[in-house]
Amino acid sequence: MNKNLSYKKPLLETPFHERTLEACYNNDWYRWAGYKIAKEYSSTELEYTSMRNTAGVIDITPMHKYDIKGVQAREFVNKLVTRDVSKIQPNQIMYIIWCNEDGNVIDDGTVFCLKEDHLKIMCAERNLNWFTDTATGFNVKIQDITETIAALAFQGPLSCKILNLLKVTDIENLQPFKFGNYKINKSDVLISRTGFSGDLGYEIWCNPADALNVWDSLFKFNRDYKVLPAGMNSLDMVRIEAGFIQPNADFMSAEQALRTNRMKNPYELGLSWLVNLEKNYFTGKKALKKIKNSKLNKKLVGLDIQGDKPANGSVLYDSNKKEIGIVTAAIWSPTLKSNIAMGYVDSNHMKLGSKVYAEIYHPEELEYKKIWAECEVVKKQFFNNNRKNAIPAYI
Amino acid sequence: MKNFDIIIIGAGPNGLSAASYLSKSGKKVLVVEKNEKVGGLALYADSSSSLSKKVIDQLGLKINARKKRTFVTSLNDSFNHTVLEIDENNSIKFNECEASLEDQNSFLKLVKKYNLFAKTLSSFMFNTPPRVKSGNKSDLWQLISMGWKVRKLGKKNMRELLRVIGLNIADDLEDNLTNDNLMGILCNEAVLGSNLGPRSPGSILTLLYSNAINGSIFRNNNLDTEQIISSIEQSCHDRGVEFLKSSEVKKLLINNETVTGIEMNDQNIIESSTIISTLDPKTTYLNLIGADRLDTDLIRRVTNFRSKGNVAKVKIEFKNIIKIKNLDEKYIGSKFIYAPNIKYIEHAFNNNKYNNYSKKPCLEFYIDNKNISANLYYIPYLKNGSHDKKEIESNIQLILNNFIDNNELIKFEIDTPNEMEKKYNTSGGHWHHGDMEIDQLLIIRPFYGSAQYETPINGLYICGAGTHPGGGITGINAINASKQLLKK
Incomplete structure (x- = not known):
């Protein structure tokens, strides 16, 4: 039998799959960028409650991750997005959106500054094509590194406490929208104080080889603090409470919408604070200037x-x-x-x-x-x- | 440096025409040219299009037409060459032809059909193409009038035009003709200078379009390019246009999405609020403006604009006066075509698909005593590397030795598209700055977002061959663009 038949293995498995499969009592999967992600492990309400009262763990590995290297890395991202990111400093994260020439939003994401000439962009939809076309004329190298990084969202009021118990040094002093390199049970991880829940929470980025170790560590203190793996349904609940919008749910990505009048600009989405019309030229600037005045x-x-x-x-x-x-x-x-x-x-x-x-x-x-x-x-x-x-x- | 109302980049036929036209209406114009000699890519051409006659009129100049080339000779491997005689009214006579009488009649009928359609197309050329969604009444009116011109052909002809406009030339020829040589003659006109083979869809449109621009299907015009260029240049001097030759523009100075001037390669800066670029769209957008000032969508359109040239210009000198085997000497002044049949051209095109030069290329050439100047295709533009010119030379020699009586080649010069790119700053070395195909014509030439000779940068206009109505040495682009500019 040919094991590579597409119907035998229709969706990719994340490095956490061994654990998520075990935990996914309902065997209810969601398709995210070709990966299998649990919609609901056993009960959406319980998972939601864990995120609001203790902490929940969400597998966000399918999140697209792009590596941007080169002397013009910051200039390139500044050309790409509507916000002024020209002064982003190492270890800083910024929430960004990018628009097309008509000023309609394509996607949102976060940009991580590792070094002045090395940035990473994390976003929900595929954007490599858009990024490489935008990079025309810039001295940068863009790579899709989605598969090389396993990622977990660790969200909830006790998330810092548990990381502290895991002896992650000085994690409590990590500022929002900052990140740093830490160790969880001997595994090197990158932890950012970001998230989709509107509450205290972290996102943990690690090597796929360390994925299971990191996963297991987060559940180490479950006798006292009930940490649950949370599925996409419960994530949707917390993100609505936090008022975060999602492409192709709350607005159509301009790269995917077929009907031009279905696309939305940042002003319509209430994201005008992300638009800086004073900075250097960026895609959509001309259109957004017009939209702002109408x-x-x-x-x-x-x-x-x-x-x-x-x-x-x-x-x-x-x-x-x-x-x-x-x-x-x-x-x-x-x-x-x-x-x-x-x-x-x-x-x-x-x-x-x-x-x-x-x-x-x-x-x-x-x-x-x-x-x-x-x-x-x-x-x-x-x-x-x-x-x-x-x-x-x-x- | 002095102040100029308008700076024109590039002194090709369009740049000169624009300079002459705008200075006629009182503007102070500076023309910047990279080379010492004006003319640009037009210097490669044997004759200008017949439409440039109207441009000359609009510029208020007079020019003496030379004698038309009357003969078109298609060389045949079995030495039964076909010779067509074309008179002043473009009617065709078969002087030498092995084809049956029936074939000859069908050929004439076909040419008549193409001429009729081309006439309709040529009526679109002198207008700035309308903007579909502008909501402007004149744009709408123009769109309607374009439709009306097609409808005016009559029901039968209109249907036929709409049927063939997307077709490939080989199908239409094979439906009507049986003689290989006759088919080759028409194929040559359809595919020369385009990125198409006889069986590529849209090759009929390129034939009609070139017919429309040249006023005749065989491009046998009576306007000498050099004469036109020098007379327009003279008119520029008379009207006070200043020239800056042998100097290359490095980039445009842009502030707040508005041009403020140009920066030269020698760091000199010349200021002006209006700039016209006659360079091809890719060079203008990516090199002069810079991708960092453009929306990503537009960058996509610029980079997707097809502008890969595949015709090489060849100059050959022989030791003795050239004679063609089995051909009367009175036909030596004719336009020679070596494209013996559809299959031969299609095979030559096959190499082009894979970025190789044709091992058995097609030729269109003129003989002047001991010299031959030829258009050789397909020799595609190469992004990396260069062609083996010695190999190309021997390939041509193989063909010519077949037809030329006892002679010896003493000099061989070739300009491949790569050289044209270098010499004239034309990305891809394309004759027409970009393929003239259905998705790169009229309203969408060069592409959406840059129509009507304007650019997203305020004060910057484009009027190279990459704009409507395309290449072919007309100067119409310049006249249309100048009118558009003066409206503002």
Whole structure:
């Protein structure tokens, strides 16, 4: 039998697969960039709770990682992204987005500065093509190093405590959006204080050979602190609470959208703070200048919704029952005890405090309950704990 | 340095025409040319296109036409050469021809069809191509009028035009003709200077387009290129245009997405708020502007613009006066074609696909006493390395020795696309700065985001052969661009 038949092994396995397979009681997998990632290990609610109360471990190895080397590395990234990253220092991380020539967002990610001439970009979608085309004329070398780095997100209020117990020296003094080289049970790791949960949390980047050692270490103190592996479903819950947006869920990546009017610019996504129109030329600058001076037609906002039924995929209306937008992500937030969502509203309802209405179809024992719920436009960042930025971090 | 209203980079036919036109309307113009001699790539051409006559008129100049080349001779390996005589009205007579009468008639009918379609196409040339989504009424009107011109052909002809416009020339020829030589003659016109073989889709369009620009299918024009160039240059001098020869522009000075001047290779800086580049799009965008000032989408379009040349210019000197075997001496002034049949050309094209020169190349040449000047194809542009010129020389010799009576080659000069690139700063060494195919013509020449002779950089215009209506030594690009510029 040919073992290489594509249907025999349709998805790649991450270096953590041995453990995630064991933990994945439901055998419920999600396809992320050709890799198998657990959607839910046993219970989404439990996994969510571990991230909000102790700590959760998420396999984020499929995250695309690009290595950028060369004397013009910083200049290249500055040309690529809308934010001014020309002064990024070693050990610093910046959240970035990049746009196409029409000023529509292609993807977001983080840029890590290892040395002045050596950067790394981590992002959810494939971007090598875009990066190499952008690098035309720059003295840089770009490489896809996704497979050479195993990555875990370690998120939750006790994450620092557990790393401390693992004798990761001085981890509590690592500032948000900074990273450093550490050791976990003798394995060399790179730990960054970043994450997708809006709470205290770290991302751990290591050699695939050390992957299982790092994984096992994080669960070492489970007798006292219940750390759980968390799946994509629970990650989605925490990221909505934190108000983080996701390409191809909350907005269509400009490189993938087929219909031009479905693409979104940073102003529509509420990311104007990432756009610096004063810096040197970058892709989309001309278009973004124009967009900034014109009226916004749509904007992604946070919604606080009446009742307790999540408004997944709901259509939004104004008080005259005129359609004004759509919900892109919604959950009942167990921590906040409120019904929250992100969605697009029209120009008349962008202000905080505006009232809009969601039409929620809630399935209840084989029948739809149709709910007309009032929503208030609020900031997208629903969950924001002080722990996130505290130094030293809570141990 | 003095101040100039407009700086023009490159003194080819387009650069000179633009300089002459703009100075006529009172602008102070400086022309910067890399070489000592003006003319650029046009210096390679035997004659200018017939459309350049209209450009000459627009510039207010007079020029004496020379005598047309009346004969087109297609050489045949069995020495039954085909000789066509073409009179002033472009009607064709078969002086020598082995083809059957039926074939001859079909040939004439085919040429008539192509001429008709070419006439429709040539009516598009003198307009700036419309912008589809501008919302501008004049753009919309022009688009409608372009459609109307096609519709005016009549139902039958319009259908035929739309049928053949994407087809390959070999199919259409094989449907109508049986004689190899006659097919070869038309194929030569369709594929010469393009990156196509006879069986490549779109080769009919290149034939029609070149026909439209030259006003005749065999490009037998009565306008001498050197004469045109020197008379336009003279008019520039008369109108106060200043020239800066033997000096190369290093890059454009750009501030806040607006040009402010040029920097020369010798560090000199000349300031101006309007600059016209007649260089090819790739050189203009990637070298003069610099990729760091362009959106990534545009960089993609620039780098994807197909501009690989594959015609070499050859100059050969023989010891004695050249005579062709089995051909009357009165035909010695004709245009000679060696492209004996479709298969031969297609095989020559095969090498081109793999970046090799054709072992058995096609030739188009003119004889002047002891000299031959020839277009040799396919000799593709090489990104790395260079061709073996000795080998190419012996390949040509093999062909010519077949047809030339007792003679001896004493001098051989060849300019491959790589040399053309170096000499005239034309990336890829392409005659027309870029393939003239359906996706690189009209509204989308050179590419989306750079139409109507404008660029994303304020004050920078382009009017090289890489813009509408393309190459072929017309000067129309310059006139259209100048009009566009003066509108602002």
